[in-house]
Amino acid sequence: MKRFSDLNPIATAVYYMCVLGITMFSMQPLMLCISLVTSILTCVYDRSVKVKGHIFTAVLFLIAAVINPLFVHNGVTVLFYLNDNPFTLEALVYGIVAAGMIAAALYWLRSMSAALSSDKIMYIFGRFSPKIALIISMSLRYIGLFKERFRKIQNTQRALGLYDDGNLIDALRGRARVLSILITWTLENGIVTAESMEARGYMSGRRTSYAPYRIHMADISFIALSLALTAIAIIGLRNTQTVFYPDMRFELFTPWGIAGAAAFALLCLLPIIINIKEAVKWRLLISKA
Amino acid sequence: MAFIDIKGLSFTYPESEKKAIDDVSFSIERGSFTALMGATGSGKSTLLRLLKPELRQNGTVLGEILFDGADITTLSGRQSAERIGYVAQNPDEQFVTDKVWHELAFTLESLGAPRDRIARRIAEICAFFDIDSLYQRSTSTLSGGQKQIINLASVMTADPELLILDEPTAQLDPIAASRFIEAVCRLNRETGLTVLISEHRAEEILPRCDSVVILEKGHTAFVGSPRELARGLEPDSPYTAYLPTAARIFIAAGGSGEPPLTIREGQRYISELDLTEKAIHEEITPNKSEPALELKNVYFRYDKQGFDILSDLSLTVYRGEVFALLGSNGAGKSTAACVGAGLLKPYSGKVQVFGKKLKEFRNGALYKECLSLLPQDVESVFIHETVGEELKGCEEALGLLPYDLTPLFDRHPYDISGGERQLVALCKALSTKPRLLILDEPSKGLDVNSKRLLTDVILSLKSQGVTVLIISHDVEFAALCADRCALFSQGRIAACDTTADFMSDNRFYTTAASRITRFKLSGAYTDEKAVRLIKPGGGAT
Known part of the structure; x- marks a missing residue:
């Protein structure tokens, strides 16, 4: 098997859909706990989140956890009263679980955006429509070009x-002028791009979409494994009970529930496992040589 | 029968009385290398576009073009894309996508080729052009020369039979340009590709091509081999501008026999002359008055993690001189200019303009009646719809130019030639009455005549007391107008001298005239000076 980042983009996309799907639609404390812990591990392992990102997520987690009990007063266990409104344990737990879901989803999305570069996303779309792939690629090019030209x-x-930027009005006027020049420049020269496309056979017939990725056996077995683990996790979820209001009732550790949680934990750890396995294999190869 | 037969071709733009192409006839053999030359506006681009059916402009066409025996207009869009490759001037605008590999795949994707064939062609092309290392890069991170090579490579993936290039090297520095032309020559030599190229760089093209076509106002003024062209020209013919330096010196000095085309042939010609070693001793007293711009031990980098673009750069430009900062593209010359103009802040070192630190200029005072910088991309200067509106308030600056811009006042700034656009932008830069003018690559993309005009403008500015700093990769241009030259390398100045000493002491980075004459003559770094030594009292070109 290859390193996680070397997998075919479709395999990577399927993987994140599975993990994000369970994370966002389960609202079950055990699963979310697994998801949050493993998502942090993954982001720390591949260094896709910097210190600032962790602080941001932690603050967001705290705010999200407190907001629910402040506005929702369901639940039987009243902890204290705030401005004559009950602050209940149930609402607090629900808030923490929901905040955990948001934090975990954020971490997974960050990990995904690091793993799926623009090339890879384009490749996935290109499988369905070569035109969409081309539009994405052209847009990405223009974003870079605009930035550079604006400067x-x-x-x-x-x-x-x-260009005066002594006061606000002048600064705004200057910006507007820069924008106007940028648009003229781009439109006037856009014709060259159009001609270059036409000269190279654009619109002369059906397009194909090329990408430097191939599907290997490893990708197929990875997709199969991910889907199987997801299926077990979903069955597990269906065989547990999570009730928050009016009083909490959790039945999480049923036999299927445990199997589902184990499968989900394995699913979440796949990127790390694959990369560690590769690293070990590489070390062994080097030591033999 | 010839591969391409152009018979009595004329072309008129709509709403125009004058024919842009007028009764042009010539033919191109399969596997030949043809150079199309002519001044700006002579109809070169129009003619090249007529040879690529998708790019034909609206207008009336008379006569016909036979491509491989059939009328070229009968080619379908697909056939034309497959059989005729076309590379234009601007490296940036021809890119469609964001990644190099996608750009390389674009042509074959458009033609609906299967993946395996695309992969194979890209691999072949990468090996041929040695661009494997660029494969994964973003197109925006490439240098101009690399961009143009990628444009060429992308066109070549379709394996065309005819390659048309419309001034492909106009935006490149000399080194990148000769590398590009070498790549085109290799294609011609090693794959038998038929090449038709329009080019201003006679130095590289003429010795290599099989035939030359010179267009003048839509007519063919000459069709034949480069040697025939060189043989038939009188010293005062305007077409000598399309010859390499060796041939120009030969003709101007009234040489007899076979005219030389390359540097090597030029050296042989000089060595066979009955000349005693001569030198031009120009008494130049470097004008070391007060400094206009002073950079002292300047360090600059774009990112904290990046490397130093400017590293211990020290440079002094004195009041009233024309100073040329030379060096290859991407070396950081433009960055040095931006630091000098206060647009970028060095992290260490001192920058002074007319003896004052940049910090002491407040509220843009630096850019009012003191310093003006004209960038490479003059498009970034224009705001208005017409040249006239653009130049409102620049009346005084207009008077400084030895060239009348008023006929252009009704045109859009994008619709005038590159040379004219440069002058309009220059006029705008002069409107704030700068005492120090920084020009970034002013000669880029200009033809011989426009360059000559620009030289005159710079010299007339100098005579009016304006200090001019030219950032350029164009040695020939610097030799004509600079008082002192400096070679920029590795973030600092590697050599700085008066132009005469600079050009004579350099072996590689110097003018063609200097390279041709260096064994026999010294100080002959321009055509004119060389001719003066060879033929005392002789005329200048």
């Missing part, structure tokens, strides 16, 4: 003494 125009206008 160039700003510098030019400043160096020619045409």
Whole structure:
């Protein structure tokens, strides 16, 4: 098997759909606990989240956890009264679980955006429609081009003494002028791009979509494994009970519930397991050589 | 029968009386390399576009073009895309996608080729052009030369029979340009590809091509081999501008026999002359008055993690001189200009303009009547719909130019030629009455005549006391207008001298005239100076 990031983008996408699907639609404390812990592990392992990102998520988690009991007063166990409104244990637990879901989903999304670069997303769309793939690719190119040109125009206008940013009105006026030049420049030269496309046979017939990715056996077995684990996790979820209101009733550790949780934990840890396995294999190969 | 037969071709743009192409006839053999030359506006681009059916402009066409025996207009869009490759001037605008590999795949994707064939062609092309290392890169991170090679490679994936190039190297520095032309020559030599190229760079193209076509105002002024062209020209013919330096010196000095085309042939010609070693001793007293711009031990980098673009750069431009900062593309010359103009802040070092620190100029005072910087991309200067509106308030600056821009006042700034656009932008830069003018690659994309015009403008500015700093990769251009030259390398100045010493002491980074004459003559770094030594009292080109 290859490293996780070397898998075919379709396999990667299927994987994240599975993990995110269970994370976002389960609202079950055990599963969410697994998801949150493993998502943090994954992001720390592949360094896709920096310190700032962790702090942001922690603050968001705290706010989300407290907001629910402040506004929802269901539940039988009253902890204390705030402005004559009951602050209940049930609402607090629900808030913590929901906050855990948000935090876990955020971590998984960050990990996904690190794993699925623009190339890979384009490849996935290209399988369905070569035109969409081309549009995405062209848009990405234009974003980069606009940024660079905006900077160039700003510098030019400043160096020619045409750009004041002494006060707000002048600064805004300057910005507007830069934008206007940017649009003229791009539109006037856009014709060259159009001609270049036409000269290279664009619209001369059916398009194909090329991408430097192939589907290997490893990708297929990875997709199969992910789907199987997801299925077990879903069956597990259906065989547990989670009730928050009016009083909490959790039946999480039924036999199927345990199997489902184990399957989900394995699913969540797949990227780390694959990468560690590869690293070990690599070490062994080097030590033999 | 020839591969391409152009018979009595004329073309008129709609709502125009004048024919842009007028009764042009010539033919191109399969596997030949043809150069199309002519001044801006002579109809080169129009002619090339007529040879690529998808890019034909609206207008009336008379006469016919036979492509491999059949009328070229009968080719379907698909056939034309497959059989005729076309590379245009601007490297950036021809890109469609964001990644190099996708750009390489674009042509075959459009033609609906299966994946296996695309993969195979890309692999072949990458090996041929040696661009494997660029495969995964974003197109925006490439240098101009790399971009143009990718454009060429992308067109070549379809394996065309005819390759048309419309001034492909106009935006490139000399080194990247000759690398590009070498790649085109290799395609011609090693795969038998038929090439038709329009080009200003006679130095590289002429010795390599099989035939030359010169267009003038839509007519063919000359069709034949480069040697025939060189043999038939008188010293005062305007077409000498399309010859390489060796041939120009030969003709101007009234040489007899076979005219030289390459540097090597030029050296042989000089060595066979009955000349005693001569030198031009120009008494140049470097004008070391007060400095206009002073950079002292300047360090600059874009990212904290990045590397130093400027590293211990020290540079002084004195009041009233024309100073040329030379070096290859991407070396950081433009960055140095931006630091000098206060657009970028160095993390260490001192920058002074007219003896004052940049910090002491407040509220844009630096850019009012003190310093002006004209960037490479003059598009970033234009705001208005017409040249006239653009130049409102620049009347005084207009008077400084030895060239009348008023006939252009009704045109859109994007619709005038590159040389004219450069002058309009220059005029705008002069409207704030700068005492120090920084020009970033002013000669980029200009033809011979526009360059000459720009040289005159710069010299006339100098005579009016304006200090000019030119950032350029164009050695020939710097030789004509600079008082001092510096070679920029590794983030600092590697050599700085008066133009005469700079050009004579350099072996590789110097003018063609200097390279041709260096064994016999010294100080002959322009055509004119070389001719003056070879033929005392002789005329100048």
